[in-house]
Amino acid sequence: MADLPKADELFKSINYTPPSTGWMDTPVDTSPGNWCYPAKAEKLEYLGFPNPREWNPADVDWKLPENWQDIVHEGFKERLDKYRSLKVFMDICVRCGACADKCHFFIGSGDPKNMPVLRAELMRSIYRKDFTMAGKILSTLTGSRVMTEDVLKEWFIYFYQCTECRRCSLYCPYGIDTAEITMMARELLHLCGVNINWILEPVSNCNRTGNHLGIQPHAFKDIVDFMVDDIEEITGKRLNVPLNEKGHEVIFITPSGDVFADPGIYTFMGYLMLFDHIGLDYTLSTYASEGGNFGLFTSADMMKKLNAKMYAEADRLGAKWILGGECGHMWRVINQYMDTMNSELNTLEVPVSPITGTVFESARQTKMVHITEFTADLMKHNKLKLDPSRNDHIRATYHDSCNPARAMGLLDEPRYVIKNVVKNFFEMPEQTIREQTFCCAGGSGLNTDEIMEIRMRGGLPRGNALKAVQEQNDVNMLSCICAIDRATLPPLANYWAPGVDVCGVHELVGNALILDGEKERETDLRFNPLPGKEG
Amino acid sequence: MNALYSLVLVFALVLIALFGVGSAHMAGLFGTLLPYVAVAVFLVGFARKVICWAKSPVPFRIPTTAGQQKSLDFIQHDRFDNPVTPGQTFIRMVLEVCCFRTLFRNTKVELRDGRVTYASSKFLWLFSLLFHYSFLLIVIRHMRLFFEPVPECIAFVEMIDGIMQIGVPRLYMSDLLILAGLGFLLGRRLQDPKLRYISLVTDYFPLLLIIGIALSGIYMRYFAHVDIMAIKKLTMGLVTFSPVIPAGISVVFYIHLFLVCVLLVYFPFSKLMHAGGVFLSPTRNMPNDTRINHHENPWNDPNIKPHSYEAYEDEFREPMIEAGLPVDKKA
Numbered sequence: 001m002a003d004l005p006k007a008d009e010l011f012k013s014i015n016y017t018p019p020s021t022g023w024m025d026t027p028v029d030t031s032p033g034n035w036c037y038p039a040k041a042e043k044l045e046y047l048g049f050p051n052p053r054e055w056n057p058a059d060v061d062w063k064l065p066e067n068w069q070d071i072v073h074e075g076f077k078e079r080l081d082k083y084r085s086l087k088v089f090m091d092i093c094v095r096c097g098a099c100a101d102k103c104h105f106f107i108g109s110g111d112p113k114n115m116p117v118l119r120a121e122l123m124r125s126i127y128r129k130d131f132t133m134a135g136k137i138l139s140t141l142t143g144s145r146v147m148t149e150d151v152l153k154e155w156f157i158y159f160y161q162c163t164e165c166r167r168c169s170l171y172c173p174y175g176i177d178t179a180e181i182t183m184m185a186r187e188l189l190h191l192c193g194v195n196i197n198w199i200l201e202p203v204s205n206c207n208r209t210g211n212h213l214g215i216q217p218h219a220f221k222d223i224v225d226f227m228v229d230d231i232e233e234i235t236g237k238r239l240n241v242p243l244n245e246k247g248h249e250v251i252f253i254t255p256s257g258d259v260f261a262d263p264g265i266y267t268f269m270g271y272l273m274l275f276d277h278i279g280l281d282y283t284l285s286t287y288a289s290e291g292g293n294f295g296l297f298t299s300a301d302m303m304k305k306l307n308a309k310m311y312a313e314a315d316r317l318g319a320k321w322i323l324g325g326e327c328g329h330m331w332r333v334i335n336q337y338m339d340t341m342n343s344e345l346n347t348l349e350v351p352v353s354p355i356t357g358t359v360f361e362s363a364r365q366t367k368m369v370h371i372t373e374f375t376a377d378l379m380k381h382n383k384l385k386l387d388p389s390r391n392d393h394i395r396a397t398y399h400d401s402c403n404p405a406r407a408m409g410l411l412d413e414p415r416y417v418i419k420n421v422v423k424n425f426f427e428m429p430e431q432t433i434r435e436q437t438f439c440c441a442g443g444s445g446l447n448t449d450e451i452m453e454i455r456m457r458g459g460l461p462r463g464n465a466l467k468a469v470q471e472q473n474d475v476n477m478l479s480c481i482c483a484i485d486r487a488t489l490p491p492l493a494n495y496w497a498p499g500v501d502v503c504g505v506h507e508l509v510g511n512a513l514i515l516d517g518e519k520e521r522e523t524d525l526r527f528n529p530l531p532g533k534e535g
Numbered sequence: 536m537n538a539l540y541s542l543v544l545v546f547a548l549v550l551i552a553l554f555g556v557g558s559a560h561m562a563g564l565f566g567t568l569l570p571y572v573a574v575a576v577f578l579v580g581f582a583r584k585v586i587c588w589a590k591s592p593v594p595f596r597i598p599t600t601a602g603q604q605k606s607l608d609f610i611q612h613d614r615f616d617n618p619v620t621p622g623q624t625f626i627r628m629v630l631e632v633c634c635f636r637t638l639f640r641n642t643k644v645e646l647r648d649g650r651v652t653y654a655s656s657k658f659l660w661l662f663s664l665l666f667h668y669s670f671l672l673i674v675i676r677h678m679r680l681f682f683e684p685v686p687e688c689i690a691f692v693e694m695i696d697g698i699m700q701i702g703v704p705r706l707y708m709s710d711l712l713i714l715a716g717l718g719f720l721l722g723r724r725l726q727d728p729k730l731r732y733i734s735l736v737t738d739y740f741p742l743l744l745i746i747g748i749a750l751s752g753i754y755m756r757y758f759a760h761v762d763i764m765a766i767k768k769l770t771m772g773l774v775t776f777s778p779v780i781p782a783g784i785s786v787v788f789y790i791h792l793f794l795v796c797v798l799l800v801y802f803p804f805s806k807l808m809h810a811g812g813v814f815l816s817p818t819r820n821m822p823n824d825t826r827i828n829h830h831e832n833p834w835n836d837p838n839i840k841p842h843s844y845e846a847y848e849d850e851f852r853e854p855m856i857e858a859g860l861p862v863d864k865k866a
Contacts, residue, residue: 011649018732082834084591085817091584092812095738097730098637098659101644107651112732121733134804141540143735169599173637173663174809175818177599207842208850217851218858244861286860287847300594301839308841316844335823336597340830344837362606362619366826373606380609407597409604409617409823416610431642431653435601435616464651 004453007495011460016101018112024125024145026113028154030057036160036196036448043200044193047207047302051193057156062149068192069147073130075191079184080131086184089176090127093117099168099178104439105161108457113158116168116178122154123185156194159185161454163443164297164329165402170435182444187299195298199445202294206306211256211290217244220286223259227269234527236519239276242283244317249354250282251314254325254371255292257483258504264486266525267326267504273513274375274506278355278383282323288313291330292483296337297445304341307333310368311345321351322368326504328401328482329443331370335408339366356381370404372413372481372505379420385514388421390521392531394477395424396508397469399462399489400437401482411435414481414505421512426473432465442488455488456495463496470497478502538725541739545747545794552793557786565789566769567778573796580803585811594832596825599818619824628820632813635660635667658719666716669709670745672696673752676707680770702757710753717746741807744798751791761785 005013019026035057044052055063065071080087099116101107106114113119121143128135128144135144145151164179189195202212209216215223224241232238242248254271258264275282288309295303314322324334339346348367351360358377360369378384398418404410411434419425432438440447441458456463469475478489478500486502493500511524522533555561602613618624630636643656675692679685697705721742724730755761765781766788772779801807814820848855848862855862 008649011646014646016646017728023732081591082594084588084593084815085597087588087591088812088815088817091588092806092809092816094806094809095730095733095735096659096663097727097733098641100729100733102642107644112729115729115733118733132804141736143737166599169818170601171637171640171642173631173635174813175599175631175637175816177597177818180597180818208847210847216854217860218854221858221860246861286855287844301836304836304839305841308839312841313844335826337595337825339825340595340832341835343829358607360606361827362604363826365829368826376610377607380607406599406601409600409602409613410606411603412610413606429653436640461651468650 004456004495007456007463010453010456014108014457014460015110017110023112023118023121024143028150028157030153030157032058033451033453034157036198036446036451039195039197039200043197043204044195046204047200049190049193049195049200053193057153062153062194064149064152064192064194068152071191072147072152072188075188076127076130079187083180083184085177085180088174089120089181090124090131092174093120093124093176095121096173098171098173099176102168102171103178104163104165104167104441104461105454105458108441108460109454113154114161116162116172116176119158119162120176120178120181122151122158123181126151152189152192152194155185156189159189160196160446161458163402163439163441163446163458165439165443166406167402167436167439170406179444183296183300186297190299196445196448198448199294199297202445203298203302203306206290206294209289210285210287210309212292212294213256213260215256215260215289217286220259220289224284227259227265227272230525231269231273234521234523234525235273235515237276237515237517239272241272244285244287245283246317248281248283248317249320250280250323251288251317251319252282252284252323252325253288253291253310255327255330255483256290257292257327257487258325259289261487263490263501263503263507263526264483266507266510267486269525270504270506270508270510270513271325271371273510273515274384277385277513277515278378281354283317283319285313285317291325291327293330293333294445296329296333300341303333303337307338308342308345310338311342311347314367315345315347320349321363322348323371323374324368325371326481326483326506328403328484330403330483331410332403332407334366334368338368353377355383370410370413372410372417375506375509376413376416379417384420384509386421386512387514388423388512390511390524390530391422391508392424393524393528394422394508395426395473395475396422396477396479396503397426397428397466397473397475398433398505399428399440399466399478399480399485400433400435401480401485402437402439402443404481405435405437409435410481414479417505418479418508421508424473426469426475428465428469432461438462438465440482440485440488440492442492443484447484447488452491456492459488459492459496462489463492466493466500467497470500476500479505479508481505537734537736538739538743540736541743544736544740545743548744548794548797549747549751549790552790553786555793556789562780562784562789565793566780566784567773569796570773570792573799577799577802580800581808581811584803584808585815588812588815592833593817593821594834595817596821596823596830597817598821598823600823604823618822619827620822624820624822628814631819635664638663659723662716662719664716665712666720669713669716672709673707673713676709680767681774683767683771704756704760706757710749710756713749714746714753717742717749721746737805741798741801741805744794744801748791748794748798751787751794755785755787755791759785759787761788
């Protein structure tokens, strides 16, 4: 963080004019700051990943396996045969450039290899050489090249500068999805043991302890107890929070980020207060204590393995359906992968809200409902006692996380919830919200500090939009429904729009909820005095 | 540089046809054999490519959702940007293929006064649409060369295309519009530094080739006034599989035809296959309904199991008991 330039200096340094050398002749910069720390050998060993070793991306020698070129070639071939998406996306790009200025990393850096089209070309150039007749015969004319160690290094640098946010796919006339290409590239890199610790450590933790942070069951219980204490201090009510209990109707699963750190913990308190308020028959689980899935950023197999826990635990505890917390990529996995991967473990029933009787038809197959869908339905049926004036000190805007926006379409439910509990709500500029939303620049496992400058550059579009509503409407709170956002947006806001805080939607709900038999509240969930109670 | 290579290539092709027919008198080769070969390569190549794509399964439903999902009754579902039924998905695809709906969304980023700005940028959409639809009209118009008598619908398209009634022979709008479209697409590639940076020979070549086709066609019709009856004899010979080379056909025709043949041969092996690929794009051609209906992945591996609860409890049983958490086994 020490050598991070000031925001205005960084802004001035952005130049969209490409370098004078062609992209194949521009060497990749592997100096520190351009990459996340490599995965520790013991994590790879635990997960059974190939080529565990100590290595440093700044070194010339990356200690690749002897036959790494064959490994990549065979892996590429296998994935072309398994994924129509990869095959089609390798073939049909016309390089129209519609995606070029849609990527937050390109907007903030000006590095042409951050244009989605060129990011994919890094891989397509190899595809053309290895798998197409034209590329084999007419190398230079078709933009083909041979797989060398430098190309592999380029892949590592640039496919870990893509947050798989899919904004480019929204603007591509053929729907070419760089996220899909990035996933494949990362899988190929894994085959050679080239990967980052910030992803593989959470993955191995999640496998062993049930959550990314490695919180063990007794520690998890302690954390929940702390929150129960805090809620009691604020409301005068002591809540009962079931853990690992059998025979409840609902199992609630949320990202572990919500139990671990500020500001996620306030969102978690909001969930608990909501469940108490409506008398929901639910349990949490320490074994399935993670909604997020860093397997999505690793490989299809790892994603399936980590996701399977949710159904397995719901079955073991005899729950009828699953309620899911506020998390971005968790919901991408649930919406687009979960049932396909793990339906054989699913023993649940079609979700019905026990409070309103609403049948969640849109979750008929997965049996899993998003908390904002659930809460919006409660609000529509007037089942919640709310006092929105308790949020009068908050002037909120809302950040659509990439995955709920572009891999699900959850846009209006959270807004409906927010508008019911906050009087002062303002939207950011329309090209930066809803399906056009900009990433926090820390998704897909890149929310690590060693690439802070890359993150701040990638965070420019979101930061700029935030600054706009801060200046126009005095916005002081950026709400969101994603745990990674809650970890990545505070430094981003601090850098680009200092003075704006970050919160989850259910923190705002928790503030507004009037619990049965609660005392008169003096503070919000952060122990800040409520409006009119400052004295 | 890549643009120059492509220009040289296209000129070379023109010269091949010019000398091949004009000096070497190989009209038979250029007028009958090559078109047959080209059409065969095009059809077989196109089909092979599509079959090759279709052979790979679609393991997951990964539509890009561009609007509000279907959820609660009181929340307006964006049916065509986030479809959940095959019918809605069909409409999304129709809008995509026929109206270039995605390109209509396009914006342009600029940095101004310390801000990132996003301006609407619909020129790419407009000129792409002009180019593609003019191309379609021209292809349909050309069908009159392969039918005797000419079907009503083709005559109608021709009438519409020349409805302005300017000049003799009547000016076709599509001739002007295709040049406008191509000119814009080429100019954009050359003028925008980002685009110039990513453009390969294979990006300029098809543009210049089609410009060559259009210009040679325009020259034939408006300036050289070629013998259209003789040409129709040749084309009818081709479709009735009794090829003839009538006398008196200008060499410009053979240049035009040769460039078209090259385009047909080039097509299946190039990015031009986006014409087929767009229909197979998994982010556009599937409903967003995997929470509602099961999607089967043919290679889903049933052997991948989660780290079991039993193993988890075995590792943490003691502290769990100590913390008062329920356990399945006491020891």
